[in-house]
Amino acid sequence: MSYQAHTLLPTSLVGSYAQPEWLIDRKKLAGRFPPRVRARELWRVGREFLEEAQNDATLLAIRDQERAGLDIITDGEMRRESYSNRFATALEGVDIDNPGMALDRSGHPNPVPRVVGKIRRMHPVEVEDVKFLRANTDRRIKMTVPGPFTMSQQAQNDFYDDEAELALDYAAAANAEIKDLFAAGADVVQLDEPYMQARPEKARKFGLQALNRALDGVKGETAVHICFGYAAIIHVRPSGYSFLPELGGCTAHGISIETAQSKLDCSVLEKLPQKKIILGVLDLSTPKVETAEEVAARIRRALPHCPAERIIVAPDCGLKYLPRASAFGKIRAMAEGAEIVRRELS
Amino acid sequence: MPANVLLPTSLVGSYAQPDWLIDRAKLAKSSPPRVRARELWRVAPEFLDEAQNDATLLAIRDQERAGLDIITDGEMRRESYSNRFATALDGLDLDNPAVVLSRSGRPSPVPRVVGKIRRRHPVEVEDVKFLRANTDRRIKMTVPGPFTMTRQAKNEFYDDEAEMALDYAAAVNAEIRDLFKAGADVVQIDEPYMQADPDNARKFGLRALKGVKGETAVHICFGYAALVKDRPSGYSFLPELAGCTADGISIETAQSSLDCSVLEKLPEKKIILGVLDLSTPKVETPEEVAARIRRALPFCPAERIIVAPDCGLKYLPRASAFGKIEAMAAGAGIVRRELA
Numbered sequence: 001m002s003y004q005a006h007t008l009l010p011t012s013l014v015g016s017y018a019q020p021e022w023l024i025d026r027k028k029l030a031g032r033f034p035p036r037v038r039a040r041e042l043w044r045v046g047r048e049f050l051e052e053a054q055n056d057a058t059l060l061a062i063r064d065q066e067r068a069g070l071d072i073i074t075d076g077e078m079r080r081e082s083y084s085n086r087f088a089t090a091l092e093g094v095d096i097d098n099p100g101m102a103l104d105r106s107g108h109p110n111p112v113p114r115v116v117g118k119i120r121r122m123h124p125v126e127v128e129d130v131k132f133l134r135a136n137t138d139r140r141i142k143m144t145v146p147g148p149f150t151m152s153q154q155a156q157n158d159f160y161d162d163e164a165e166l167a168l169d170y171a172a173a174a175n176a177e178i179k180d181l182f183a184a185g186a187d188v189v190q191l192d193e194p195y196m197q198a199r200p201e202k203a204r205k206f207g208l209q210a211l212n213r214a215l216d217g218v219k220g221e222t223a224v225h226i227c228f229g230y231a232a233i234i235h236v237r238p239s240g241y242s243f244l245p246e247l248g249g250c251t252a253h254g255i256s257i258e259t260a261q262s263k264l265d266c267s268v269l270e271k272l273p274q275k276k277i278i279l280g281v282l283d284l285s286t287p288k289v290e291t292a293e294e295v296a297a298r299i300r301r302a303l304p305h306c307p308a309e310r311i312i313v314a315p316d317c318g319l320k321y322l323p324r325a326s327a328f329g330k331i332r333a334m335a336e337g338a339e340i341v342r343r344e345l346s
Numbered sequence: 347m348p349a350n351v352l353l354p355t356s357l358v359g360s361y362a363q364p365d366w367l368i369d370r371a372k373l374a375k376s377s378p379p380r381v382r383a384r385e386l387w388r389v390a391p392e393f394l395d396e397a398q399n400d401a402t403l404l405a406i407r408d409q410e411r412a413g414l415d416i417i418t419d420g421e422m423r424r425e426s427y428s429n430r431f432a433t434a435l436d437g438l439d440l441d442n443p444a445v446v447l448s449r450s451g452r453p454s455p456v457p458r459v460v461g462k463i464r465r466r467h468p469v470e471v472e473d474v475k476f477l478r479a480n481t482d483r484r485i486k487m488t489v490p491g492p493f494t495m496t497r498q499a500k501n502e503f504y505d506d507e508a509e510m511a512l513d514y515a516a517a518v519n520a521e522i523r524d525l526f527k528a529g530a531d532v533v534q535i536d537e538p539y540m541q542a543d544p545d546n547a548r549k550f551g552l553r554a555l556k557g558v559k560g561e562t563a564v565h566i567c568f569g570y571a572a573l574v575k576d577r578p579s580g581y582s583f584l585p586e587l588a589g590c591t592a593d594g595i596s597i598e599t600a601q602s603s604l605d606c607s608v609l610e611k612l613p614e615k616k617i618i619l620g621v622l623d624l625s626t627p628k629v630e631t632p633e634e635v636a637a638r639i640r641r642a643l644p645f646c647p648a649e650r651i652i653v654a655p656d657c658g659l660k661y662l663p664r665a666s667a668f669g670k671i672e673a674m675a676a677g678a679g680i681v682r683r684e685l686a
Binding site: 021046053 | 388
């Protein structure tokens with residue numbers, strides 16, 4: 001394991017990888033907003049065989065990542081309908097059978113869990129997942145957990161007087177989960193907080209506090225992913241982040257940001273001088289596979305503003321919505337692109 | 347790469363298929379299909395290719411992880427070892443099958459031979475290319491043997507059964523050549539019915555290998571342990587195989603506790619030695635496997651032995667199949683070290 005720890009510019013998915021068609025109805029998945037409550041009807045496999053099928057899909061995702069040459073491996077989130085709902089719907093205090101409504105980041109209403117009591121984690125949610133991942137790869141592994149602020153925005157609050165209080169209880173649940181994930185063998189745990197970018201004012205009010213509560217007392221390498229939304233669903237890209245320098249104040253070790261599709265002005269990285277940068281270098285708005293050289297150029301863009309020692313090379317966001325062949329081509333190009341720059345720097 | 351490993355390990359052919367892919371309970375309840383049995387698949391036709399490819403990747407991964415030296419595609423795309431090839435040929439009526447008795451004595455629908463048997467197109471060439479693209483190890487493909495295919499069909503066309511067998515053999519011959527061209531390291535012909543029907547096997551033997559270049563093998567057996575329960579203590583058609591042109595003969599010794607002295611009758615052949623008992627899901631210990639390998643050594647030098655299960659692993663629970671091949675690789679490792 002130690003050899004990857006010393007690799008310059010290690011490569012990793014953000015979290016999700018393309019799911020097989022035989023496993024999930026990809027067309028239906030792409031034709032709707034990411035589910036916030038459960039969406040069991042998306043799975044193509046009968047309930048009694050779903051676990052076996054999801055495990056197998058996970059092995060296939062691991063295999064693709066290893067074959068592409070990635071250094072840090074995720075489970076591809078094969079078992080998830082969305083990055084957040086597997087965890088968010090497993091908590092106490094939410095009614096998912098009688099969902100509420102919340103506006104998605106695009107401004108469209110989307111059914112969400114209704115918060116009807118104190119948010120509490122009843123039991124570990126992803127611990128079996130991380131054990132499975134640990135048992136099936138020798139490389140470093142990363143697990144993702146939805147961030148507390150984002151979960152507070154993907155719910156209808158019918159219980160708490162104060163939204164900040166709701167976010168802090170989500171944070172306590174995430175905190176317990178993160179500690180369990182490390183205990184079960186995770187090398188990196190990442191909190192997904194896309195809504196910090198979507199709702200920067202609220203994020204300023206209580207998002208950062210909730211994030212730090214989620215990371216409180218955690219030992220192990222942590223990261224936060226923020227983004228502009230799935231390219232497949234959110235089409236407009238701003239040229240800069242509305243909530244990035246603020247993240248300099250969080251206790252996570254790494255910040256995952258997209259630079260490929262947005263052609264982000266990388267000078268903003270200078271505002272995060274203490275953080276590892278999980279640098280998004282794959283544009284997910286197109287299935288077209290980047291060349292290794294294109295990837296290398298995107299990595300080089302960051303180097304004047306962040307030393308290579310602090311950079312982890314990644315896609316802009318999750319690869320869930322890409323065709324499988326394209327997803328594999330892109331991560332292979334990513335690994336090759338990182339290698340080009342590695343050789344230039346050595 | 348492991349061309350010079352002593353006691354290389356390999357599947358016979360099939361590996362356990364996932365439950366999400368195929369109805370394993372239904373599969374185990376009926377005789378191996380001789381015509382098509384599309385209703386067994388749990389995945390819709392439009393996604394079946396992707397699902398079968400993925401299952402193949404998983405089978406490859408298990409074999410590599412267990413440490414096998416020669417890799418098969420696990421026959422994940424097949425309903426039975428023979429029907430994918432046998433039903434793709436010209437000269438058959440599959441829609442109005444006849445019924446014959448299978449070797450277990452159960453009635454089984456089979457293709458009716460209504461014209462000259464001919465291969466229309468390569469059948470398994472895409473499969474071998476897929477396998478070649480997805481492992482760096484040596485690879486083996488299996489094709490059903492001509493004699494066995496004649497036993498799994500109802501002849502309503504040929505005057506002479508031997509003539510029919512020769513046409514099946516020509517079809518297999520063309521396929522084998524294509525498989526080598528597409529990257530196979532070993533091609534194995536599955537001829538379980540030679541054991542089941544030795545009298546006829548003697549009459550029209552193995553001519554499918556004529557002119558084939560590349561390493562070939564023949565698998566004979568007593569039938570799937572899951573389906574055929576009784577085991578004779580010896581083969582009825584083994585010394586005869588010394589006269590065939592295949593390089594290797596695959597035989598089962600584990601469940602039958604075969605008297606391995608019979609191996610002396612095949613002094614020119616590689617022996618694909620069956621050392622996993624498939625009548626039970628119980629996983630062998632590496633030491634048990636090693637003991638079964640050692641049983642053969644007085645009668646066949648290790649240089650001519652390939653370590654394998656008794657037969658295909660299709661009907662075993664997946665966890666058990668993996669445990670067994672892991673034990674098999676470990677057992678071969680034990681004997682290898684003893685001999686080193």
